[in-house]
Amino acid sequence: MKNNMDSTSKTVYLDHAATTFTDTEVLEKMLPYFTEKFANPSSPYNIAHVSRDAIDRARKQVADAINAEINEIYFTSGGTESDNWAIKGVAFANRKKSNHIITSAIEHHAVLHTCQWLEKQGFEVTYLPVDKFGQVRIEDVKKAIREDTILISVMLANNEIGTIQPISEIGRIAREKGIYFHTDAVQGIGQIPLDVEGLNVDLLSLSSHKFYGPKGVGALYIKKGTRIDSYSHGGAQEKKKRAGTENVPGIVGLGAAIEQATSQLEEHATHMKNLRTRLLEGLLQIPATHLAGHPEKRLPNNANVIFEYIEGESILLMLNSFSIAASTGSACTSASLEPSHVLIACGFPHEIAHGSLRLTLGKENTEEDVDYLLQTLEPIIKRLRAMSPMTPKELRE
Amino acid sequence: MKNNMDSTSKTVYLDHAATTFTDTEVLEKMLPYFTEKFANPSSPYNIAHVSRDAIDRARKQVADAINAEINEIYFTSGGTESDNWAIKGVAFANRKKSNHIITSAIEHHAVLHTCQWLEKQGFEVTYLPVDKFGQVRIEDVKKAIREDTILISVMLANNEIGTIQPISEIGRIAREKGIYFHTDAVQGIGQIPLDVEGLNVDLLSLSSHKFYGPKGVGALYIKKGTRIDSYSHGGAQEKKKRAGTENVPGIVGLGAAIEQATSQLEEHATHMKNLRTRLLEGLLQIPATHLAGHPEKRLPNNANVIFEYIEGESILLMLNSFSIAASTGSACTSASLEPSHVLIACGFPHEIAHGSLRLTLGKENTEEDVDYLLQTLEPIIKRLRAMSPMTPKELRE
Amino acid sequence: MMYSEKVMEHFMNPHNVGEMENPDGVGEVGNPQCGDIMRIYLRIENDVITDAKFMTFGCGAAIASSSMATDLIKGKTLEEAWKITNKAVAEALNGLPPVKMHCSVLAEEGIHKAINDYREKQGLEPLEEKPDADCCG
Numbered sequence A, B: 001m002k003n004n005m006d007s008t009s010k011t012v013y014l015d016h017a018a019t020t021f022t023d024t025e026v027l028e029k030m031l032p033y034f035t036e037k038f039a040n041p042s043s044p045y046n047i048a049h050v051s052r053d054a055i056d057r058a059r060k061q062v063a064d065a066i067n068a069e070i071n072e073i074y075f076t077s078g079g080t081e082s083d084n085w086a087i088k089g090v091a092f093a094n095r096k097k098s099n100h101i102i103t104s105a106i107e108h109h110a111v112l113h114t115c116q117w118l119e120k121q122g123f124e125v126t127y128l129p130v131d132k133f134g135q136v137r138i139e140d141v142k143k144a145i146r147e148d149t150i151l152i153s154v155m156l157a158n159n160e161i162g163t164i165q166p167i168s169e170i171g172r173i174a175r176e177k178g179i180y181f182h183t184d185a186v187q188g189i190g191q192i193p194l195d196v197e198g199l200n201v202d203l204l205s206l207s208s209h210k211f212y213g214p215k216g217v218g219a220l221y222i223k224k225g226t227r228i229d230s231y232s233h234g235g236a237q238e239k240k241k242r243a244g245t246e247n248v249p250g251i252v253g254l255g256a257a258i259e260q261a262t263s264q265l266e267e268h269a270t271h272m273k274n275l276r277t278r279l280l281e282g283l284l285q286i287p288a289t290h291l292a293g294h295p296e297k298r299l300p301n302n303a304n305v306i307f308e309y310i311e312g313e314s315i316l317l318m319l320n321s322f323s324i325a326a327s328t329g330s331a332c333t334s335a336s337l338e339p340s341h342v343l344i345a346c347g348f349p350h351e352i353a354h355g356s357l358r359l360t361l362g363k364e365n366t367e368e369d370v371d372y373l374l375q376t377l378e379p380i381i382k383r384l385r386a387m388s389p390m391t392p393k394e395l396r397e
Numbered sequence C: 001m002m003y004s005e006k007v008m009e010h011f012m013n014p015h016n017v018g019e020m021e022n023p024d025g026v027g028e029v030g031n032p033q034c035g036d037i038m039r040i041y042l043r044i045e046n047d048v049i050t051d052a053k054f055m056t057f058g059c060g061a062a063i064a065s066s067s068m069a070t071d072l073i074k075g076k077t078l079e080e081a082w083k084i085t086n087k088a089v090a091e092a093l094n095g096l097p098p099v100k101m102h103c104s105v106l107a108e109e110g111i112h113k114a115i116n117d118y119r120e121k122q123g124l125e126p127l128e129e130k131p132d133a134d135c136c137g
């Protein structure tokens, strides 16, 4: 099999859920804060005001993007820190009161592993199942709530299958019962409109590198009045809740990126949906191929399909040799050799989950990219199936 | 009083202990990792190798700089996170065994407030006093050690007065007793040679923005075999000890900066000492002025002097109006309105501690900067003393 | 330190600095341990403050408050001067950061002490002063 990859060929990047490049306009805005405008925001002189003002501006940009108040936004080092802080912070601050937490089986590991760790610290955790499209059922939430439930954490949209959860309804139930409600919105920013009021959430995590901002910076929305422990101890930064000299250029980048993402939301979503329609039409023409996730309630840029009889790592390797970057839920690419917990929770059998391919589109993708993927992928699937002892005769050539 | 500040005048920055600008060569090396080389290091395709390799290279640069092994270096979001992780991580991982921690009274708040928080969690903490130069006495360390001591944390060099601690000796004692030893080396990197073997430390914190690297990234050295909890839960990054998509550009910047700082160490230290000699000669000619910190065992770029009868914030404000950026230990600039805990621990009375001025030099400072400071400062001190009811007659004009 | 331009003006070029020979009233408030001492001198003729001076050890807000407060009381009757509050001083300075309001309290207290010093010298009952503001905020 010949591939067209040479050192000059550009990669067709179809893994924007893993991370995005930093937008050049965003980077441009960050640059002065590395060099001329470098002062420590806590310092007592004029040039430090410049750093302080930059952080204030970014805080407003984030607040505006999610309809929060400025003083409800706290900057962190990324989505993982935001998730860890939200969950551990609320759990320990409210421990005396009670000790039960509800989350879903398809959360990101930043939530799941945090909850598992809390179980070792004596908390009890209920992991809600999902339906075959990956949605949490409201009935299950209601049933799981106990007298001593302190926190519900359900993600806004899933990173593998893109399924959007009924956050607003879960939030309403949580609020009625006086239970804190956290949502991991890391995959949602810039993809779908977000409004912390409408969503009825008390805490919301986001991560800059998922919406064309820099890596290593994120934010946590904490509704006023929420009882939560500080995440780190030290200086008085972030109202003493998250000590450490602020990552000023990173925060500036996060602010610029979220403002841009929010202002271009509709246009971007339309572009993504158009490309995805073309993509899915092509993919689902391949026999013995299934869509994972919800047919409609999903992120506009997410396509996740499962090819029976073959294994995802092999698909990725071949795609890689044709300069296409994608992702899979196969066990063979995960350090743990376990297939995607998300696909399993949706009810896909292990052997099927292995054949998954996640393609997540981004703003620079074109129809040509989609066509190149389709034209490259079809022979790959055929080839791998031809090798597989599981493939039924009629699918082999 | 007229000042020479106008919008075009460059600031004379004498606060490098607060933060440094990012070196342009360092920034240059970071830039590609925002845009072309942006892939998630955990992803399974070629362009992700580029990110992975970059992190590996930075890890080696850090390891080489402090004579550690590559797999003993963990990246964090800064000095505060490194300190929090080292102390909480070791405390909780070894809790069953015992619960006593020793630190010093002059640590950075990232250590002190973490220890105070641990006291609330049931740990016992001894805060070692210091001598008038700000040094911990070995005798005091020995006396403080108990059967159930798990951790000693003493900083390498103090951020306010620059005093260098006898880390190697403390480390030897800790090792003999089988007690973990952490040092906050945030202020030491790039100023004095560092070698984790020679220092006998098990954990060492550093922060990129103190040695001309970017803000928002740091590292923790964890000696092989050290029992320590993970800091965040989620993905498998940093050998599952510190989850979260890696801040690739930040890590590249940290690596480049520490390599540069280490290779230029001697040259830099000589430059700093020459400037500081000139600075201190001028400062100490002002009557009723005292040097804070150790006369020799101090960071080469640190000068900290106390002017009797006046208050530090006023000095800073006036310096600021002449475009000079500096720092003080006065209560009036701190949110808590408490004077520097470091100066108080050195035995300076409160009213004296108020008159402190910290000047920390950096690699772009020149003799002209020093002279400009001296020539600007002298009339300021006179002026403020002329206003102060505490100033003795003979010091007034 | 986010000070108003007015504060910076009074800090950089304070009015009424200095000691006064044979003042009619002097008031000293504050505590060097907290980093602030303010001394106010008054010249009084026919119950009117004809001159005021100050000496201050303290932060920018303390020095600017001293300057503004002494400006405000000059030409006022003692009764009028007594009524000048720290809020009035802070407002005249176009505001002070919240953590610095206590520095303007020093000015109010200093004026009260100085007026009472004058009253005592005149054999009058001192007026009731507010309790001392807490040291160090």
Ligand SMILES: Cc1ncc(COP(=O)(O)O)c(C=O)c1O
Binding pocket: A017, A018, A078, A079, A080, A081, A083, A108, A110, A155, A157, A158, A159, A184, A186, A187, A207, A208, A209, A218, B243, B244, B245, B246
């Ligand atoms: C849904 C979700 N939550 C959390 C994270 C963690 O964010 P970060 O990698 O910025 O720490 C990610 C991405 O990795 C994610 O997709």
Ligand SMILES: Cc1ncc(COP(=O)(O)O)c(C=O)c1O
Binding pocket: A243, A244, A245, B017, B018, B078, B079, B080, B081, B083, B108, B110, B155, B157, B158, B159, B184, B186, B187, B207, B208, B209, B218
């Ligand atoms: C000695 C010392 N430790 C820790 C820190 C905290 O580092 P960071 O601000 O990068 O979190 C600093 C600087 O602020 C410091 O000087």
Ligand code: FES
Binding pocket: A331, A332, A333, A337
């Ligand atoms: S077949 Fe090799 S890891 Fe799955």
Ligand code: FES
Binding pocket: B331, B332, B333, C034, C035, C036, C057, C058, C059, C060, C061, C062, C100, C103
């Ligand atoms: S005199 Fe200390 S804060 Fe004003």
